[in-house]
Amino acid sequence: MRLPPGVSEADFTAALKEFESAVGSEWVFTSDDDVNLYRDAYSPFWHEEEDRVPSAAVAPDNVEQVQAVVRVANKHKIPLWTISTGKNLAYGGSAPALSGSVVLDLKRMNRVLEVNDQNHYALVEPGVSYFDLYRYIQEHKLKVWIDPPDPGWGSPMGNSLERGGGRTPMRDHFAAVCGIEVVLANGEIMRTGMGAMPGSKTWQQYKYGFGPYVDGMFSQSNFGVVTKMGVWLMPEPEAYREGTVMVSRHDDLIPFVETLSYLMNSEIVRGTMLLESPLLNYRVSQGGGVLDSPGGPSVAEMEKIGQEKNLPYWSAVLHFWGPQKVIDAQWEYTQEKFSEIPGATFKDGRAYRFPLEQKYKDMEDTPLVALGIPNLAIFGLIQGTYGHMDFSPIIPMTGEAVFEVLKAFGEAYAEMGVAPKNQFFALPWSFFPHSFVLLFGFPIEHNVEQNRKSREMFERLVQVAAEHGWGEYRTHVAYMDTVANVYSYNNHALHRFHETLKDAVDPNGILSPGKSGIWPKHLRKSPA
Amino acid sequence: MRVPPGVSPRDFSDALKKFEETIGKEWVFTSDDDINTYRDSYSPFWHESEEPIPSAAVAPDSVEQVQQIVRIAGAHKIPLWTISTGKNLGYGGTAPLLGGSVVLDLKRMNRVIEVNDKNHYALVEPGVSYFDLYHYIHDRGLKVWIDPPDPGWGSLVGNALERGGGYTPMRDHFDCHCGMEVVLANGELVRTGMGALPNSKTWQQYKYGFGPYVDGIFSQSNLGVVTKMGFWLLPEPEAFLSGNVVVGKHDDLFALVEIFANLMNSGIVLATTTVISPLAYGPDPELAALRASGSTKDLEDYAARKKIGYWSVSLPFYGPADVVAAQWAYAKRKFSVIPEVRFEDRASYRFPLDDEQLAKIVNPVPFGVPSLQTFSIGGPRSQGHMWFSPIIPMTGEAVLEAQKVFDQVAKDLSLNGGSVGGFPVWNFFARAFVIIYFFPIEHDVEKNRKNREVFRRLIKTAAEHGWGEYRTHTAFMGDIMDAYSFNNHSLLRLHETMKDALDPNGILSPGKNGIWPKGMRKARA
Secondary structure (H helix, E strand, C coil): CCCCCCCCHHHHHHHHHHHHHCHHHHEEEHHHHHHHCCCCCCCCCCCCCCCCCEEEEECCCHCCCCCCCHHHHHHCCCCCCEEECCHHHHHHHCCCCCCCCEEEEECCCEEEEEEEEECCCCEEEECCHHHHHHHHHHHCCEEECCCCCCCCCCCCCHHCCCCCCCCCCEEEECCCCCEEEECCCCCCEEHHHHCCCCCCCCCCCCCCCCCCCHHHCEEEEEEEEEEEEEEECCECCEEEEEEEEECCCCHHHHHHHHHHHHHHHHHCCCCCCEEEEEEEEEHHHHHCCCCCCCCCCCCHHHHHHHHHHHCEEEEEEEEEEECHHHHHHHHHHHHHHHCCCCCEEEEEEEEEEEECCCCHHHHHCHHHHHHHHCCCCCHHHHCCCCEEECCCEEECHHHHHHHHHHHHHHHHHHHCCHHHHCCCCCCCCCCCCEEEEEEEEEEEEECCHHHHHHHHHHHHHHHHHHCCCCECCCCCHHHHHHHHHHHHHHHHHHHHHHHHHHHHHHCCCCCCCCCHCCCHHHCCCCCC | CCCCCCHHHHHHHHHHHCCCCHHHHHEECCHHHHHHHHCCCCCCCCCCCCCCCCCCCEEECCCHHHHHHHHHHHHHHCCCEEEECCCCCCCCCCCCCCCCCCCECCCCCCEEEEEEEECCCECCCCCCEEHHHHHHHHHHCCCEEECCCCCCCCCCHHHHHHHCEEHHHHHHHCEEEEEEECCCCCCCCECCCCHHHCCCCCCCCCCCCCCCCCHHHHHCCCEEEEEEEEECEECCCEEEEEEEEEECCHHHHHHHHHHHHHHHHHCCCCCCCCCEEEHCCCHHHHHHHHHCCCHHHHHHHHHHHCCCCEEEEEEEEEEHHHHHHHHHHHHHHHHHCEEEEEEEEEHHHHHHHCHHHHCCCCCCCHCCCCCCCHHHHHHHCEEEEEEECCEECCCHHHHHHHHHHHHHHHHCCCCCCCCCCCEEEECCCCCCEEEEEEECCCCHHHHHHHHHHHHHHHHHHHHHHEEECCCCCCHHHHHHHHHCCCCHHHHHHHHHHHHHHCCCCCCCCCCHHHHHHHHHHHCCC
């Protein structure tokens, strides 16, 4: 029997028995076969001792059972690692940060409690997946959209609490959260925002309630177990259309991003866009990389290739949702603004009216995620590796910052001796307002040496990013300490603040030890 | 000398001396004349002994001075009541909740640290007023708008931390903040979000940072002293258009609000407006009589005869001229399902406005221009006011129910409330309405006593219907927090757990939003 660290076999056996009486013996998993399912399928420590393996898993069916499980854990000081569906594969899946933790698996709590299509919100439990919520809405013929991430098998609650992003105007998932129910480490149940008022009529309609607004504390954290969450939905729009903007010269990126920033911050262009470079993609196809490798072709040489091959240096597909005439006018205005960049060109893209006809749902080139339809197509795109983890720093939404990124990470790769063609770099996304985020997929193999190399590279990039003032918005459990450690302003004042809160709300340190670098007192390392 | 509760005159003198050494004698105020300026000029306890009066005030000039003051206060257990500019008249002004607190007045920290008109944000200190920031932007010709509340003399930091609202698409002020710097009760300096990363490039561009997102716990709270705050600004739009939607029947409200909610939640209407009944106001004696005793049918007939409508909502649109025109056209198409709905084109502007155009606009606040024009509203009717501001669902049913319920309270207690939409509903925040109800304050003890009674009764009545206030005057913070009592006040108990952990001596703004330090907590019913 695998044991949680610092827990005696007798105590653990007693706790498991109490878990069984709380949730039923069929929902407490201790066999190797069962527990292995909770390992991280994309673990960067595959076949290595450091691989995080849970000691057991427990799957309650309701809030009362969660309270009972937490109380048992508190009594026996058993570390619990909470997951909703555990599908955030590139960030650790269902595996704990601390080996030997008991996974508190909330997948059975999968009730859609309410969907309102007049005020446009849903109230869901942790185990509800994007598919579940989508199907519920379809079956009830409600005129609202969800905002799935790709892939759509995860949980709106898990994704929002990890502060993930989607594609539609509701893309910032934590920003769309309105009201939560939390089980605290002492087993107490609490509701936030207007939910703190018994019989409240606006729990899912007004976020803040009265007094301190605490919801954010429960995101990327280990201060409580969230058991219900309100989420704002988008009313079904009348139409959707896309348009592509292309510019030809390297330095055009500066006015390009400035214009983009103006349009996004004005709510004229909404949703998530990806900056692209047909020219750099060409370089990749020739064995080069997206990043600026030292000794690579000069800007002038690249621009010349661009001219010859008729490849824009930079481009972006922009997305518009809304009444047909409004989005037509928005795209028109967008082109007008970008036309201030000499040589900018434009291309109309896909367009749909809603409700969407079934034939479009079945077509391969329909951008389902952008139309609020969850799917698993993303898994077809990631090829050539066994798995991946994401390196995802936030950078300013400026052309200058993109140039700096290409250079800084290009140099880092060169120093580490990684060939340009082996870089796994993509240009920035706009998953959140006012900034860019890079999603940098790191391959995971079932090969110890390669994984060691990847980990070294990952650690290096976190440091390089921090030296430039860029920090990650989220990370794999294996790097939570590394990333938390670079958020070190004033001798780690924010981190110490988190620890103070942790000690106050979870004195036994039973909830998700190590989550986002926050450890209970007895497991804290002395700071460097 | 007035002394904070539980502090000996000697300890207090010591503390004052240390305050003086830290920030200079001229910035520590102890004379009655000086202290009186920190009293709530709209206090509902005017001329009564319950009026909370500060013992002193201190006005630091820098973050380091704030840290030192907090450390001194911690050592001597002096309660501090933090204000940025203290202009939220109607919710308590500069006065503390606990009489004898020392006001920590941050008005001298009034530096605009940065305004960026490429990524559209500002970084400011607590003493920066909407006027200050507006002038800064205007003087430099930057193409960004601020979102002032009315009136505009208050502070961005103060208003956002109290979760106030404005009128443009950036109306939810707390939501539009990005990144904070906070002095904790132990004097430590924390930066939140990306500010926790030394030399961060995105402190004002990405809110959450890494790990728990803690900013919210410093709003409407007493867990720290915020010394810097980032704000997202609106890029100057090309144009503004507003159109009025008028419907004639009482029951048209249901469709009116449902379509309105759809437009708001779709991002088609992005700014603040109010759903009103033109029947709620007006001096016509016939109308007044109908309001008092008439039937819905009578009122509908009156509205039809006078062509004023039973309900109306004015829709504001900001953006490119062709886009706002298309938005208004679409809104009209949606509202056209209501029989006999009428539309009126209202204002239409292109930006920037020149000084001459601006001078003609009575209320420039919706165009990002701070103003004090709002004070012309309440002046003659009373010496002051406070606000009753419950959140209600954005549905016609809820609006009617709230009107009926609050109207009954007003009638029962013979308050000068109106009927038929006399409790105006606003959309200062996404997805819900907030009622902003004006409560007069007089320099008359009996009237104020009566008003306080009514106010408490309204809080209770609202709670019975599942409606809670979003903000309140310091005098009623305890009453309102009490109504947020789910599971034996479990949220308040979490606040108290945090308070004890972060501020064990209970020196920061005791009583704020109902959160008291351990020693001052009353037993809960």
